[in-house]
Structures are given as structure tokens and as C-alpha cells.
Amino acid sequence: MTPDDDGTASAGPARGHLLYGPQPDVAGAAGYPDAPPRMGFFTDTSVCIGCKACEVACKEWNAVPEDGLELTGMSYDNTQGLGADSWRHVAFIEQRKPFGGQEPGVVHEDVDVFAAAADLGTDAGSPGPGATAPPPGAAPAGAPAGEISPVSPDGRTELRWLMASDVCKHCTHAACLDVCPTGALFRTEFGTVVVQEDICNGCGYCVPACPYGVIDQRKDDGRAWKCTLCYDRLGVGMEPACAKACPTDSIQFGPLEELRERAASRVTRLREAGVTDARLYGESPDDGVGGDGAFFLLLDEPEVYGLPPDPVVTTRDLPDMWRHAALAAVSLAALAVTSFVRRPR
Amino acid sequence: MSGSDVTRDGVEGGRPGREAPTGARAGRRRRRRGRGEQPMVPEAEFSSYYGKPVLNKPTWKALDIAGYLYLGGLAGASSLLAAGAGLGGRPALARPAKLGAAGAISLSLVALVHDLGRPARFLNMLRVFKPTSPMSVGSWLLVGYAPLTLAAAAADVAGRYRLAGSAATAGAAVLGPAVATYTAVLLSDTAVPSWHEGYRQLPYVFAGSAATAASGLALAAAPAGQAGPARRMAALGAALELGAFRLMKGRLGLAAEPYERGRPHRLLRAAEALTAGGAALALLSGRVRDRRVALAAGAALLSGSAALRFGVFQAGVDSAEDPKYTVVPQRERLAARGR
Numbered sequence: 119m120t121p122d123d124d125g126t127a128s129a130g131p132a133r134g135h136l137l138y139g140p141q142p143d144v145a146g147a148a149g150y151p152d153a154p155p156r157m158g159f160f161t162d163t164s165v166c167i168g169c170k171a172c173e174v175a176c177k178e179w180n181a182v183p184e185d186g187l188e189l190t191g192m193s194y195d196n197t198q199g200l201g202a203d204s205w206r207h208v209a210f211i212e213q214r215k216p217f218g219g220q221e222p223g224v225v226h227e228d229v230d231v232f233a234a235a236a237d238l239g240t241d242a243g244s245p246g247p248g249a250t251a252p253p254p255g256a257a258p259a260g261a262p263a264g265e266i267s268p269v270s271p272d273g274r275t276e277l278r279w280l281m282a283s284d285v286c287k288h289c290t291h292a293a294c295l296d297v298c299p300t301g302a303l304f305r306t307e308f309g310t311v312v313v314q315e316d317i318c319n320g321c322g323y324c325v326p327a328c329p330y331g332v333i334d335q336r337k338d339d340g341r342a343w344k345c346t347l348c349y350d351r352l353g354v355g356m357e358p359a360c361a362k363a364c365p366t367d368s369i370q371f372g373p374l375e376e377l378r379e380r381a382a383s384r385v386t387r388l389r390e391a392g393v394t395d396a397r398l399y400g401e402s403p404d405d406g407v408g409g410d411g412a413f414f415l416l417l418d419e420p421e422v423y424g425l426p427p428d429p430v431v432t433t434r435d436l437p438d439m440w441r442h443a444a445l446a447a448v449s450l451a452a453l454a455v456t457s458f459v460r461r462p463r
Numbered sequence: 464m465s466g467s468d469v470t471r472d473g474v475e476g477g478r479p480g481r482e483a484p485t486g487a488r489a490g491r492r493r494r495r496r497g498r499g500e501q502p503m504v505p506e507a508e509f510s511s512y513y514g515k516p517v518l519n520k521p522t523w524k525a526l527d528i529a530g531y532l533y534l535g536g537l538a539g540a541s542s543l544l545a546a547g548a549g550l551g552g553r554p555a556l557a558r559p560a561k562l563g564a565a566g567a568i569s570l571s572l573v574a575l576v577h578d579l580g581r582p583a584r585f586l587n588m589l590r591v592f593k594p595t596s597p598m599s600v601g602s603w604l605l606v607g608y609a610p611l612t613l614a615a616a617a618a619d620v621a622g623r624y625r626l627a628g629s630a631a632t633a634g635a636a637v638l639g640p641a642v643a644t645y646t647a648v649l650l651s652d653t654a655v656p657s658w659h660e661g662y663r664q665l666p667y668v669f670a671g672s673a674a675t676a677a678s679g680l681a682l683a684a685a686p687a688g689q690a691g692p693a694r695r696m697a698a699l700g701a702a703l704e705l706g707a708f709r710l711m712k713g714r715l716g717l718a719a720e721p722y723e724r725g726r727p728h729r730l731l732r733a734a735e736a737l738t739a740g741g742a743a744l745a746l747l748s749g750r751v752r753d754r755r756v757a758l759a760a761g762a763a764l765l766s767g768s769a770a771l772r773f774g775v776f777q778a779g780v781d782s783a784e785d786p787k788y789t790v791v792p793q794r795e796r797l798a799a800r801g802r
Contacts, residue, residue, distance in 0.1 A: 299599035320580015340580020424512030428793035446666030447640035454543035
């Protein structure tokens with residue numbers, strides 16, 4: 119990691135004017151006149167297979183230390199959450215719900231998969247990109263589309279697994295960055311939020327400030343750590359380790375504008391295909407943190423994945439807080455003056 | 464959600480002990496219910512990820528940071544007492560107030576540095592000035608305030624440099640109220656529900672609590688003849704603290720619950736009793752010429768203020784540890800916006 123000192127110097131004062139709301143030019147507001155486009159992640163959980171390659175790649179690339187090998191017994195998730203030593207976290211959720219157009223209990227013996235593949239215009243030897251997800255209306259005969267059958271023929275409800283790789287959101291208005299007293303947290307030219315490990319003095323203020331529970335203090339080290347969106351790799355034009363390692367492209371990296379377009383068309387397509395639960399999370403610049411640099415396509419409510427349904431950057435209310443504190447300070451002084459007013463004896 | 468009923472002819476029906484429920488509130492049964500305590504509102508229905516918290520809880524050590532909140536308040540309001548006593552010709556009240564302010568702020572700085580993950584880097588706090596970071600503002604406040612209290616105390620004890628001492632006392636009295644109340648912003652400017660949602664009232668709670676602590680110290684250390692202002696400050700401070708805290712709990716909604724449960728509840732009930740009792744004793748100590756009444760009042764006020772800070776601190780940590788306090792109010796907010 120090679121932290122950029124320019125960012126530190128300009129991060130504080132330049133951002134001070136806009137604590138909340140949409141901010142189209144995040145890097146510009148942080149003092150980068152000719153910033154590259156804002157980069158981010160689009161994590162499409164509908165194609166996540168829970169392999170945890172992202173977790174491993176992240177740990178390997180960033181030399182994040184091992185943080186205990188605990189078996190939780192609750193699911194395949196033994197990482198449990200994001201923290202100082204887990205910058206990617208794959209959530210596993212089992213539910214009694216069908217996944218989109220799946221038809222439980224249907225026997226597929228009469229389906230010729232090779233014929234179906236030929237209908238898609240690909241051959242088994244080299245399936246083209248997106249071969250497994252035909253556009254609606256172009257689904258091959260015999261493929262289920264557009265309908266949900268919540269109950270299988272023998273009456274039992276269906277099961278689905280939700281898997282989702284969580285990560286630092288690199289908020290447009292990042293509370294961790296706002297409250298950092300040392301300037302260790304700074305905004306990069308890519309619009310991401312990074313901790314400078316040689317500046318952080320471990321005050322821990324960023325930890326409760328984060329509305330997503332991402333950043334945390336490393337116990338033996340004392341400093342705060344979180345995802346850097348592989349700042350070192352970005353600097354030389356490489357994509358972050360987790361996105362590189364993702365075998366299904368569930369984690370997509372790129373310019374945020376492009377990712378938002380891609381996500382919008384993906385969620386439309388999923389809904390048309392019958393996955394009515396599909397929704398985007400954190401993509402809107404109008405949300406409480408001004409939009410996330412890393413946003414998600416989810417298949418259930420955010421809280422089911424351990425994400426807050428309506429996060430708000432705490433510093434939105436900071437001007438109001440200072441006002442109340444100033445009034446309280448004046449009240450305290452007035453209270454003292456009153457105490458000294460000599461009553462007539 | 465019942466157990467596995469996987470295959471044709473295979474396993475059917477629930478298999479107890481193999482449940483891994485999610486979605487519905489599950490997995491969190493750790494919360495110890497206090498004896499005879501009733502929840503204020505019915506248990507809210509909400510989803511969570513295996514009952515895991517959404518937020519990462521504060522890593523601050525209670526003794527360091529709650530202790531710091533307390534000592535900062537004690538110092539800030541003591542500086543006000545010191546300045547008033549200096550102006551009003553009450554040297555026996557001014558001296559303990561000045562010494563108290565200097566001692567408390569020194570101890571609080573030790574606590575702050577001790578709580579850092581990298582104490583050797585504490586000077587990095589002064590690397591930048593950031594109005595968006597209450598901790599940065601506080602660090603700069605302390606850099607200005609602490610030397611003033613030390614100078615004021617030193618000049619008083621030495622009995623020399625009167626003018627400089629008076630100037631330092633006045634300067635400390637100007638910064639003192641800010642030192643006492645900015646700590647409320649320090650807590651509120653986080654995502655911790657029970658701290659953040661109370662940001663409108665918490666500065667007043669801390670201001671009142673600072674006044675009671677400082678007057679407690681003065682009552683215990685100054686002779687009754689000169690402690691009149693401290694007695695009045697105790698009564699006024701107690702009224703402000705208790706009133707503002709009641710108001711805050713009334714306005715917090717679900718986020719008030721952590722203040723009403725478990726250890727924070729016990730601490731805050733003790734704080735209420737000690738502060739109210741201490742204020743009553745303080746007023747009484749003006750009428751009966753018994754030193755022990757003033758000492759008891761001082762002890763009650765000092766410990767009441769400390770209990771309040773530790774209670775508020777712990778309630779915030781509790782609210783961060785339970786996803787309910789994060790998810791339910793946010794859900795209600797979304798519902799109110801019609802989404």
C-alpha cells in the first residue's frame with residue numbers, strides 16, 4: 119500500500135461543505151482536480167456460489183492475518199462478519215422460498231440439454247458469455263421461465279440458499295473518514311476510502327461511526343483496518359483481488375457509472391424472469407450515505423444479509439449536534455453565573 | 464422454520480437440533496433480563512442475519528472513555544466555579560475548584576492516551592484540524608484548555624503571578640463549558656442508535672452532570688461558609704441533568720430500551736438517586752453546620768455523575784450489539800417514507 123499524502127491534506131476541509139446528499143464528483147470534492155472515474159464494486163448476489171474465493175484472495179493479497187478458526191455451527195459461514203481481519207465476508211442464508219423460476223419436483227429426463235444448448239447458439243465446447251442466462255422470451259423449450267411455483271408437487275415448500283459477498287461500501291459520504299481525527303482515513307483519487315496504516319493511532323472512532331459495521335480495530339495491533347478496494351492494484355490498472363478471483367463474476371469491478379447501468383439492466387432482467395425479490399442495495403445517490411461505491415443486487419431484504427435497511431451517515435446531523443452542544447455549553451455557563459448571584463440575606 | 468425434509472422417501476419432518484433458522488429473529492438469547500424488568504414496548508418483529516449485530520460495537524474501554532467523559536465534565540464545570548469564586552472573593556472555594564480542574568483534566572488525558580490502540584502516536588491527533596471529527600475538535604480543545612487549568616492551579620498554589628493566574632482562570636472558564644459538553648457530540652456522532660438518536664438532549668444531560676460533579680467536589684473540599692454557589696450549582700445541575708435525561712428517554716423511541724435494561728439501567732437508576740439525593744443534601748448542608756452532610760453530598764454528587772456517564776456509555780454499547788436497535792427504527796423510517 120502506498121498511501122497518498124495529497125489526499126490526506128485535502129480530504130478534510132474540502133469535504134466539509136457537503137456532509138449529506140448526492141455528490142456526483144466525490145474525488146473532485148476531496149481535492150483531486152483531474153480525478154479518474156470513480157471506481158467501485160457491483161456484487162450480484164444472484165450468481166454468487168458461496169465459494170469464498172474472494173475472502174481468500176483478499177487475505178492473500180493484502181496479507182490480512184488469520185483471525186481465529188471458529189466453527190459457528192449456524193451455517194457455512196464461519197467468517198461471521200466484516201472486521202479488521204475480514205475485508206470480504208460471504209453470508210450464507212437458507213430459506214424456505216423458491217429461487218425465481220425454479221420448478222421443484224420436475225423431472226428433466228425428457229430434456230435434451232445439448233439441443234437446448236444449441237438453441238442458445240453456443241456449443242458445449244465453448245459456451246459464450248451469459249450462455250446460462252438467456253434473455254426473457256428467448257428461453258429454450260422446456261426451460262422454466264416467468265413463473266414461481268412455491269410448492270412442489272408433494273406439498274413441501276421449497277428451499278433456497280442466498281449467498282452474498284459483503285465488503286466495505288466506500289460510501290459517498292463516509293462516516294469513518296469524517297470522524298477520523300488524524301486524517302489516517304482519506305479519499306483516494308478513485309473515490310474510495312482508505313486507511314493509512316502509518317498514520318492511524320488506533321483511537322477507534324471510525325468503528326462505531328460506520329453505519330454498516332465494516333471497519334474495526336485489530337486486537338494485537340491496535341489500529342483500524344478495512345477494505346482498501348485494493349488501492350495498490352488500482353494504481354497500476356489492475357482490478358481488486360476479490361473481483362479477479364470471483365469465478366462467477368458475482369463481484370464486478372469497474373467505473374461506478376457503468377456498474378450502475380449494468381446493475382439496472384440486470385435487475386430488470388431478473389424480475390422479468392420471475393425473480394421478483396431482486397433489488398439493488400446502495401446504488402442510489404439519494405440514499406442516506408449518498409450512494410455506495412460498492413453496491414449489491416440482493417434477493418431479500420437487506421437485514422436478512424446483515425445489512426442495515428436505511429443507513430444514514432451520522433455526520434448528516436453533525437451541524438445540528440454542534441449547535442446543541444454550543445447551546446448546552448452556554449446553558450452551563452449561565453447555570454454557573456446564576457449560582458454565583460448573591461441572594462439578598 | 465422446521466428441520467430438514469430433504470428427499471423423496473428420505474428424511475422427512477423436523478430433526479431437532481439441526482435447525483439453522485434465519486430470517487426470523489433467532490440465535491440471540493444472550494441478553495440477560497434484569498429481575499422484574501418489563502420491556503417498555505412489545506418485542507419488535509424484524510429480520511436479521513442469525514441475530515448478528517449490524518454494527519461493529521465501540522472498541523473503547525469503559526473505564527477509559529466513560530471515565531474520560533466524567534473527568535472532562537468535572538474539570539470543565541470546576542473551571543466555571545473557580546472563575547466565579549475568584550471574582551466573588553471566595554478563595555477557599557476557588558482553590559479546590561482550580562486543583563480539581565487541573566487534576567481531572569490531567570487524568571482524563573491519561574485515560575484518552577491509554578485508550579489509543581497506538582498510544583505512542585497520540586500526537587497524530589494534532590496532525591489535522593477537522594470540524595467533522597468531534598475527536599479532533601476535542602483534542603484541540605484540550606490542548607488549549609489543559610495548560611490553562613494547570614497554570615491557574617499552579618499560580619493559586621504558588622501565590623504568585625496573580626495576573627497571569629487570573630487570566631488563565633478566565634481562559635479556562637471560557638473553554639470549560641465546551642470541554643464539558645463536546646463529549647456528548649463525541650458519542651452522538653456515531654451510528655450507535657442509543658447515542659446518535661439522543662443528540663439533541665445529551666449535551667444538556669452532560670452539562671448538568673458536569674455541574675453536579677464539580678459542585679460535589681467543591682462541597683466536599685471547601686468550607687461551608689464559601690460553598691454557597693456550589694450548593695446552588697448542585698441543585699441547578701441536578702435539575703438540568705435529570706430533566707434532560709427524562710426528556711431524552713421519552714424522545715428516543717426504541718433506542719431508549721438499552722437505557723432501561725440490565726447494567727445501564729442499574730447504573731442510571733443509581734445515578735438518579737445519588738444525584739437527586741446529593742443535591743438535597745447539598746441544600747441541607749447550607750443550613751446544618753455539620754461537615755459530614757457536605758461530605759456526604761459531595762460524595763453522592765461525584766459518584767452520581769460518574770454512574771451516569773458509565774450508564775450512558777454502556778447503554779450505547781448494548782444498543783450496537785443488538786441488531787434490533789439498528790434495523791427496526793430504520794424499517795419504520797422506510798415505512799414512513801412509503802417504501
